[in-house]
Amino acid sequence: MATVQSDQLLTQFQPNEITPELARKRRSQFRIIFDRFTRNKVAVAGFVVLAVLLVAAVFAPIITGQTSTYDPPNDPNLSIALSGPIPGHPLGTDDLGRDELARMLFGGRVSLAVGILTALLTILIAVTVGSLAGYYGGWVDMVMMRVTDAFLSVPLLVVLFVLARTFSDGSVPSIVILIAAFEWPSVARVVRGEFLGLKEREFLLAARTLGANDLRLMVRHILPNAAGPIIVAATLVVGDAIITESVLSFFSFGVRPPTSSWGSMLNNSRDFISSDPLLLYLPGIAILITVLCFNLMGDGLRDALDPYMTER
Amino acid sequence: MRRYLIRRVVQAVFMLFVMSIVFFTLLHLIPGGPDAVIGANNPHITPIQRAAIRHRFGLDQPVPIQYLSWLGNALHGDFGISFSNSLPVAQELAARIPATLELFLTALGFALIMAILLGVTAAVKQYSITDYLITVLSYIGISMPVFWFALLLQELFGVQLGLLPVFGRTAADTTSFTNLEIFEDYVVHLILPAIVLSLLFIATWSRFLRSSMLEVIKQDYIRTARMKGLGARQVFFRHALRNALIPLVTVVAISFGGIAGGAIITETIFAWPGLGRLFLVAVNFPDYPTLLAYLLFGAASVIFFNLVADILYGVIDPRIRYS
Numbered sequence: 001m002a003t004v005q006s007d008q009l010l011t012q013f014q015p016n017e018i019t020p021e022l023a024r025k026r027r028s029q030f031r032i033i034f035d036r037f038t039r040n041k042v043a044v045a046g047f048v049v050l051a052v053l054l055v056a057a058v059f060a061p062i063i064t065g066q067t068s069t070y071d072p073p074n075d076p077n078l079s080i081a082l083s084g085p086i087p088g089h090p091l092g093t094d095d096l097g098r099d100e101l102a103r104m105l106f107g108g109r110v111s112l113a114v115g116i117l118t119a120l121l122t123i124l125i126a127v128t129v130g131s132l133a134g135y136y137g138g139w140v141d142m143v144m145m146r147v148t149d150a151f152l153s154v155p156l157l158v159v160l161f162v163l164a165r166t167f168s169d170g171s172v173p174s175i176v177i178l179i180a181a182f183e184w185p186s187v188a189r190v191v192r193g194e195f196l197g198l199k200e201r202e203f204l205l206a207a208r209t210l211g212a213n214d215l216r217l218m219v220r221h222i223l224p225n226a227a228g229p230i231i232v233a234a235t236l237v238v239g240d241a242i243i244t245e246s247v248l249s250f251f252s253f254g255v256r257p258p259t260s261s262w263g264s265m266l267n268n269s270r271d272f273i274s275s276d277p278l279l280l281y282l283p284g285i286a287i288l289i290t291v292l293c294f295n296l297m298g299d300g301l302r303d304a305l306d307p308y309m310t311e312r
Numbered sequence: 313m314r315r316y317l318i319r320r321v322v323q324a325v326f327m328l329f330v331m332s333i334v335f336f337t338l339l340h341l342i343p344g345g346p347d348a349v350i351g352a353n354n355p356h357i358t359p360i361q362r363a364a365i366r367h368r369f370g371l372d373q374p375v376p377i378q379y380l381s382w383l384g385n386a387l388h389g390d391f392g393i394s395f396s397n398s399l400p401v402a403q404e405l406a407a408r409i410p411a412t413l414e415l416f417l418t419a420l421g422f423a424l425i426m427a428i429l430l431g432v433t434a435a436v437k438q439y440s441i442t443d444y445l446i447t448v449l450s451y452i453g454i455s456m457p458v459f460w461f462a463l464l465l466q467e468l469f470g471v472q473l474g475l476l477p478v479f480g481r482t483a484a485d486t487t488s489f490t491n492l493e494i495f496e497d498y499v500v501h502l503i504l505p506a507i508v509l510s511l512l513f514i515a516t517w518s519r520f521l522r523s524s525m526l527e528v529i530k531q532d533y534i535r536t537a538r539m540k541g542l543g544a545r546q547v548f549f550r551h552a553l554r555n556a557l558i559p560l561v562t563v564v565a566i567s568f569g570g571i572a573g574g575a576i577i578t579e580t581i582f583a584w585p586g587l588g589r590l591f592l593v594a595v596n597f598p599d600y601p602t603l604l605a606y607l608l609f610g611a612a613s614v615i616f617f618n619l620v621a622d623i624l625y626g627v628i629d630p631r632i633r634y635s
Binding site for chain 2: 146149150152153154155156157158159161162165166167239243246247250251253263266269270273274277280283284287288291292295296
């Protein structure tokens with residue numbers, strides 16, 4: 001008798017509660033985040049500008065007819081040096097008569113490659129260190145956090161200049177490794193904090209009771225829940241890395257000629273400020289806009305990925 | 313509190329000790345280390361001369377022995393002699409500190425005033441045009457490459473308008489100057505580098521103060537103060553601002569720790585004769601004794617000012633308890 005009643009209750013509630021109206025409103029997790037992100041017009045604008053820059057950087061070899069990965073066409077022509085915009089050279093030429101547009105495009109390739117690769121490598125290191133420290137705690141945490149502290153106590157530019165001078169061969173990968181080596185500690189702290197908080201939650205206990213091992217718990221259960229803050233941190237690392245690369249190249253510790261970089265182009269422009277100020281303005285504006293867009297997008301993502309943000 | 317302090321100081325000293333080992337090993341074992349620098353610029357050097365120089369710098373001994381003798385000397389304040397000009401490294405560093413300190417203190421002071429003005433204005437007029445404008449400016453300030461900003465200011469104020477000097481700490485020849493003119497000369501040389509150095513601080517601190525102001529305004533004691541009949545202005549500046557400044561104090565203290573790395577860019581572009589320029593010359597040489605001392609000086613200042621920040625936080629905010 002009692003079982004019949006509860007069965008009746010179940011059938012009463014189960015199928016017909018999801019009305020067509022509700023079904024239409026139901027959205028996937030991704031959709032919710034996407035909707036929230038697109039509501040932030042500034043962040044979307046940042047994303048669009050970045051997409052344009054990225055396309056320009058990817059197609060730079062086709063636009064300029066140069067096949068090298070990072071080197072712009074090396075065709076000095078002193079008769080048109082520092083020309084300012086002329087037919088065939090819409091942004092003018094540099095002090096050796098090389099096309100400024102091509103150098104800007106390839107400089108963007110270097111900047112974006114360094115920024116994005118650094119962010120990826122940073123995440124790889126930071127997630128490994130942060131998740132192990134946060135999940136296992138105890139002496140593992142102690143050792144890893146002391147190492148993190150040590151890295152955070154080194155003045156960034158000082159050690160980067162020294163290492164770039166002694167270790168780097170001026171290639172993009174070597175610069176990426178150098179910058180990532182000092183960007184990961186702050187991100188690792190974020191990851192550790194997330195893991196510390198999440199590992200005490202009930203759903204983790206449930207997963208463990210079902211027999212999941214440590215690795216599965218970390219990768220399948222905690223990491224997806226910590227993804228938001230990690231993605232945000234990574235976006236901000238991109239901007240940081242682009243600025244750092246430009247500083248290194250400005251002081252000629254970054255990429256080496258004939259590879260062009262916005263930073264080294266700015267250093268080069270110092271002697272020609274009065275004859276062709278465009279050489280001073282263009283690379284600087286390019287860095288400013290790229291980094292600004294990554295920062296705006298990062299903040300937009302932060303709001304979109306935060307589950308505690310209520311829908312407005 | 314005392315036990316906490318002792319523990320932190322012991323930790324800091326231990327950390328510096330470990331770092332000195334890491335830095336020393338790193339600088340001595342890399343290809344192109346101190347050994348390779350000797351005579352690198354002189355093709356006529358004989359092996360005997362080379363050996364003599366190596367012996368003079370102690371490079372003919374095993375690295376661990378070199379480290380121990382370096383450490384012994386360093387604890388007495390002797391960081392060896394520079395490869396580039398054979399002067400004592402410690403003396404060279406000490407000679408550069410006043411110029412950098414002058415620039416740094418001016419920039420931080422200016423940044424603090426600007427950040428408080430902008431941060432408070434943005435918080436008071438939350439979601440107004442002014443607020444958005446300040447937000448936009450701080451975003452640009454954060455995303456702007458400092459060296460480009462420096463070049464733009466040099467171009468505008470130095471070259472185009474001819475208003476301010478763009479190089480050095482003083483005019484080349486000050487012998488005919490009166491005392492007032494010497495002071496004026498110092499000030500005009502300081503303006504552009506100080507503005508450049510303060511840009512990033514203004515941008516980040518004003519954002520920080522804005523959000524901590526908005527956080528404080530929500531508190532119960534602010535509502536209580538308003539309920540008791542105090543004016544909005546008085547509550548804002550006497551009650552809210554004073555509490556909102558507490559977290560900023562730690563941020564400012566931590567920024568101070570960046571003195572070794574923070575001024576490299578600005579000092580180089582404005583030819584300011586401070587620590588940053590000394591460092592850049594040492595990197596390019598490469599002058600290993602100076603680099604080692606500089607790396608440790610940089611790490612020590614970061615660690616020291618982080619500690620200062622933590623202590624200040626507890627002193628100013630009685631709600632914080634150390635365990």
